[in-house]
Amino acid sequence: MSITEQHIKLPDGSIERQTTTLNLGPTHPATHGVFENILELDGERVVSTTQTVGYIHRAFEKIAERRPLYQITPLTDRLNYCSSPINNIGWHLTCEKLLGIKTPKRVDYLRVIIMELARISDHLICNSIVGVDTGAYTGFLYVMQYRELIYEIYEEVCGSRLTTNIGRIGGFERNFNNIAFSKLEKFLREYPKVLKEFENLFMRNRIFMERTQGTGAISAERALNYGFTGPNLRATGVDYDVRVHSPYSSYEDFDFIIPVGSTGDNYDRFMVRGEEMWQSLSIIEQAYQKVQEFTGAEAEVYHADVPEYYLPPKADVYTKMEALIWHFKIIMGEIEMPKGELYFSVEGGNGELGFYFISDGGRTPYRLHFRRPCFIYYQAYPELTKGAMLSDAIVTMSSLNLIAGEMDG
Amino acid sequence: MARPVRFNINSNVKLVKEGPEGYMGEGFFATGFDKVVGLARKNSIWPLPFATSCCGIEFMATMGSHYDLARFGSERVGFSPRQCDLLMVMGTIAKKMGPVVKQVYLQMAEPRWVIAVGACASSGGIFDSYSVLQGIDQVVPVDVYVPGCPPRPEAILDGVMKIQDLVGKEELRRRTGEKYKGLLESYGIQ
Amino acid sequence: MIKCVSGFRYQDQYMSLTNETIKEKLVAKFSDQVNNFEESFGMLSFEAPKEMNLKVLQFLYDDASLQFRFLTDLCAVHFPDRKDAELSIVYQLHNLKDNVRLRFRVSTPIASPDVFTATKLFESANWMERETYDFYGVNFLGHPNLIRILNVDEMDYFPMRKEFPLEDQTRIDKDDDMFGR
Numbered sequence: 001m002s003i004t005e006q007h008i009k010l011p012d013g014s015i016e017r018q019t020t021t022l023n024l025g026p027t028h029p030a031t032h033g034v035f036e037n038i039l040e041l042d043g044e045r046v047v048s049t050t051q052t053v054g055y056i057h058r059a060f061e062k063i064a065e066r067r068p069l070y071q072i073t074p075l076t077d078r079l080n081y082c083s084s085p086i087n088n089i090g091w092h093l094t095c096e097k098l099l100g101i102k103t104p105k106r107v108d109y110l111r112v113i114i115m116e117l118a119r120i121s122d123h124l125i126c127n128s129i130v131g132v133d134t135g136a137y138t139g140f141l142y143v144m145q146y147r148e149l150i151y152e153i154y155e156e157v158c159g160s161r162l163t164t165n166i167g168r169i170g171g172f173e174r175n176f177n178n179i180a181f182s183k184l185e186k187f188l189r190e191y192p193k194v195l196k197e198f199e200n201l202f203m204r205n206r207i208f209m210e211r212t213q214g215t216g217a218i219s220a221e222r223a224l225n226y227g228f229t230g231p232n233l234r235a236t237g238v239d240y241d242v243r244v245h246s247p248y249s250s251y252e253d254f255d256f257i258i259p260v261g262s263t264g265d266n267y268d269r270f271m272v273r274g275e276e277m278w279q280s281l282s283i284i285e286q287a288y289q290k291v292q293e294f295t296g297a298e299a300e301v302y303h304a305d306v307p308e309y310y311l312p313p314k315a316d317v318y319t320k321m322e323a324l325i326w327h328f329k330i331i332m333g334e335i336e337m338p339k340g341e342l343y344f345s346v347e348g349g350n351g352e353l354g355f356y357f358i359s360d361g362g363r364t365p366y367r368l369h370f371r372r373p374c375f376i377y378y379q380a381y382p383e384l385t386k387g388a389m390l391s392d393a394i395v396t397m398s399s400l401n402l403i404a405g406e407m408d409g
Numbered sequence: 410m411a412r413p414v415r416f417n418i419n420s421n422v423k424l425v426k427e428g429p430e431g432y433m434g435e436g437f438f439a440t441g442f443d444k445v446v447g448l449a450r451k452n453s454i455w456p457l458p459f460a461t462s463c464c465g466i467e468f469m470a471t472m473g474s475h476y477d478l479a480r481f482g483s484e485r486v487g488f489s490p491r492q493c494d495l496l497m498v499m500g501t502i503a504k505k506m507g508p509v510v511k512q513v514y515l516q517m518a519e520p521r522w523v524i525a526v527g528a529c530a531s532s533g534g535i536f537d538s539y540s541v542l543q544g545i546d547q548v549v550p551v552d553v554y555v556p557g558c559p560p561r562p563e564a565i566l567d568g569v570m571k572i573q574d575l576v577g578k579e580e581l582r583r584r585t586g587e588k589y590k591g592l593l594e595s596y597g598i599q
Numbered sequence: 600m601i602k603c604v605s606g607f608r609y610q611d612q613y614m615s616l617t618n619e620t621i622k623e624k625l626v627a628k629f630s631d632q633v634n635n636f637e638e639s640f641g642m643l644s645f646e647a648p649k650e651m652n653l654k655v656l657q658f659l660y661d662d663a664s665l666q667f668r669f670l671t672d673l674c675a676v677h678f679p680d681r682k683d684a685e686l687s688i689v690y691q692l693h694n695l696k697d698n699v700r701l702r703f704r705v706s707t708p709i710a711s712p713d714v715f716t717a718t719k720l721f722e723s724a725n726w727m728e729r730e731t732y733d734f735y736g737v738n739f740l741g742h743p744n745l746i747r748i749l750n751v752d753e754m755d756y757f758p759m760r761k762e763f764p765l766e767d768q769t770r771i772d773k774d775d776d777m778f779g780r
Contacts, residue, residue: 026506033461033462033465034506054749054750054751056462057540058501058503058536059539059541081466125466144469144473145475161470161559161561163558224668225722227671238695343700354672356689366676371672371691375730504751537765538765539766543773
């Protein structure tokens, strides 16, 4: 950090030492989210920052103490809303672990497809916003069109675009039909070219490289001490990925690599996310091939056989009495809940999204705590921007991929 | 020499009657002043996207090329309230954020409109908790509410079109009248 | 620039450190002050008195075979029925080298909820302790900046405690009779 520290060289008590206080207030230009930064600036250099979060605190943990399991899934949607299927499936996996439910392989592979699509969607937003902050608006507008293709796939599976509430405990609510698979094939055909073009705009672009290399750097030891996970940690050189270290949903059947950076600066974070998108594409292709290998009766499996926890199909709910009663009971939480205490984590778009679930056998969780990666690594922002110029501080903030919904929760 | 018309010669496409009623003559068109002002204002609204959470991402999709808010005249989104007409509040507003919304509203110049996009901005949404403002109409007067969680981009466009309706039909003296002042007084705004 | 490494393949590689070994080491160092060893869903959890939380965390950090150097999570749980141990602060630790997770609990009575802060050891504990203070009122001694973080500053109660309701009691537009409270 030599280039940045040496600029704060006015001695204490000197008459010229006056810092300007700049309030980078809660209303950012639409893209970043609501958190406030009070920057102390010495000319153009940032001396210190004070963050204020909580502008969108929605009390998820208190609400979750009142709601049975299925009613918590819409809450988890709104944590990291750019990649909400990962949150939903993570919550369902936590419930399955507590209840001791094992999902069939086809369900696992379909879940992997949806989660990797969500990861691509999240990294696309982050990388294109980094581009917008350095002045390149074109990349953002160009790839937003391809996020629409991902939304169409979600719509075909669960009916909703953004906050998906996808799946059930034990699988999915309906089988992926031919339209969903044809949309997936269209995405797999068209997207690699687009990603290549998007990368060409930035990867070896002189302006972008000079803006982002060397700024917002952090070392691996400090990052681990700050509790970084996800692409921000991998950019510093530590290859910790929950999908590989504690695999869930049959991730161990897939062949992919974990990209790591070396210096942890903005450019490495951008590159790690870009490379992760390529890896996600390869995982989706592998998963799609594996799904197509199931034939006959196995190809119709889309949920585990647990009628006491899996909502009955809607056609039965509207026509048969037992299905209606089961549906009501499961949604209102009148089900067998074992007592237990469980911590389970998945690899979200920003890192390790953890669910600490204490159940006392009642309808609703006794305590549900979300380990939210954005909240934990935003603490490091003063250290990342000490001595940086104001414009670099802005780019650092957007390259960390701070999603306000996840930060405040 | 005029170029020959190549498109839509034989189709049944009819232009929607865009203009207001008035008296037309050779080289002039006379109509009410407020109708002309309304027509000009409604087709060039400058919105201020106050995006806090998930609805903000749907707004980004609305601004994108697939759903395209720009064809309704809202090409230029501004982030300074002093230059904008329409405050689009998208997303949950917590009690901590309430004073900020009010301050941004106060900084806007008349005539100003407010659209509450999403269930959280309209009424608190699914978050009936101690820290969420149950609807922004507790702090600012709202013109159009768009329900949905999040509303589809088509729904947001529908909300913007309703705002355009309101803008086009607004009478010129409304903002200086007693009733409007009474409305602002009820929110504590002078 | 970017370099790619091949991913680790799962738990076969990490069988060196087991829950039994961790338990033995802890008991060897702290004898009977660490107690209540439980294993739920593969994760070992134990308790210690609140005065010793830093000593235990430091031991888990420094010991060459344990090396729990990553604080995954820090939160609190409120048990109103346990007299003199109502608030339980839970540390979730992770050993990244051997891929072992551990849960460590300390309890404190609600009348004097003072616990030593872990910020000197883990920087990530800073905001997590502020959040725990904001929600439960746990006073972390030695914390550099223990003020509310997520709720409004004027709030005078600790909302996540079980005795407080979820909804804002002053709202007039939602009728509790209709909403099934």
